[in-house]
């Protein structure tokens with residue numbers, strides 16, 4: 382077998398580098414069948430290495446146009462390494478081929494095929510009217526401020542076992558959810574409710590926004606669990622198999638998942654496997670945002686399956702942004718791929734500031750970005766002589782100031798990538814605080830530190846951001862929001878920590894900041910998509926700075942991310958059958 386065997390699928394315009402693991406896998410699997418004909422061998426090896434590339438791009442499978450006219454081509458389908466979707470459950474094989482229709486088929490690794498199959502099968506079971514929870518009658522006559530689509534969402538969720546509520550920022554997803562819970566609670570006061578989101582940060586935000594909305598809506602919190610990560614909900618902490626699964630399902634009447642765009646296939650499949658029939662499920666999210674880092678685009682797929690149309694509603698009107706000005710105009714222009722609207726928002730809006738990187742030296746960029754952290758710097762100055770541990774109010778003030786401004790980059794690498802910006806802002810901060818410079822990626826007072834893994838022992842989730850402060854004795858402590866006590870910096874493994882003045886846009890999903898600076902370095906050109914830009918812009922509540930060459934930004938909005946998956950096909954079949 383040659384080192385790099387590449388076959389083009391209709392979706393792949395470029396022959397991407399293939400990951401080494403998939404080449405080794407192809408060799409190992411085919412090594413077990415030395416009698417395989419050369420052309421079949423080459424075809425199979427090609428699919429395996431292409432699947433490796435596809436998975437790294439976030440696809441769950443390859444989609445192919447069927448070639449009826451070539452009998453040689455079809456021979457690989459009968460090889461022992463390949464199972465058809467019909468038989469894969471009882472006679473599994475490393476590759477699974479699912480015929481979508483007469484014209485096309487999907488080629489998977491067994492694992493991803495099975496995850497999609499399981500998700501589709503569990504969703505169909507939830508929707509089965511014979512076991513679904515009884516419809517609840519709702520009286521919304523007192524809820525005079527509800528918008529029509531919000532009203533429709535409440536009625537759907539009261540009637541159906543599964544509801545998908547999508548909408549951009551500020552369209553009232555949380556507001557609507559609070560009224561759904563209220564309506565369901567009125568019918569069943571003991572309703573057991575679980576709230577979860579894909580990341581710790583998103584769960585924290587869900588909790589703080591929802592507890593407010595629950596109070597306003599008059600929802601009783603007695604049977605409602607604090608929002609948590611889906612990992613924790615499933616009891617995956619530090620274990621390879623979840624505590625809750627099909628034989629021991631989650632003990633709730635209503636399960637609500639927020640920030641659904643971040644759901645990857647593997648996690649969604651485990652989640653649906655752990656949901657008992659008879660439970661109500663509501664998924665909230667913005668279908669236009671970036672998909673999860675790992676393979677799959679579950680929310681976008683659920684949002685697109687025609688058979689699920691009766692179970693979903695897309696909220697439209699944002700209470701936060703006016704559609705025709707500032708961030709709203711910019712976000713809509715990006716989504717609709719309208720250059721005119723984007724350029725208008727960049728040049729005429731007080732909420733949006735555009736800085737052309739073609740005309741700005743990097744030193745000026747760093748200097749200007751540092752200015753954005755002034756409110757944070759001022760709080761750090763005030764805390765300089767404070768005794769530790771800090772009071773709750775001091776910690777609150779620290780994070781309030783830090784969340785005023787964040788830099789978002791497409792990637793870590795590059796002259797203006799997150800890594801370079803973090804180093805520059807870190808140095809500026811240390812100088813301003815009068816500290817001697819820490820050259821290595823070490824701890825210093827004011828360093829915002831993001832965890833890059835879940836730490837179940839310390840109860841810190843991947844994506845949580847703490848701030849390091851140094852006490853009078855020179856010890857470094859890391860404070861996290863909503864935690865009573867700081868953690869000694871020495872307990873946090875350096876390889877699991879990244880400085881977080883600048884985040885990648887992927888890592889910023891599920892968070893919001895008062896002001897955001899989106900910096901698009903030239904080297905990120907390949908990975909810039911409409912969804913990436915939209916996600917960055919909509920992290921801002923009040924203002925956004927766009928740092929980019931104009932051509933790079935406009936090129937990005939025309940590139941739609943398109944993840945290949947067979948989930949829609951599998952769901953459509955399961956629901957139909």
Ligand SMILES: Nc1ncnc2c1ncn2[C@@H]1O[C@H](COP(=O)(O)OP(=O)(O)OP(=O)(O)O)[C@@H](O)[C@H]1O
Nearest residue numbers: 526527528548549550551552553554555556557700
């Ligand atoms: N029908 C309504 N009447 C009054 N206020 C509303 C209504 N709908 C939404 N709001 C208010 O608008 C603001 C934004 O709503 P909400 O937080 O529910 O949006 P969201 O879609 O959850 O946003 P995000 O995706 O950013 O979390 C909130 O202050 C909410 O109370």
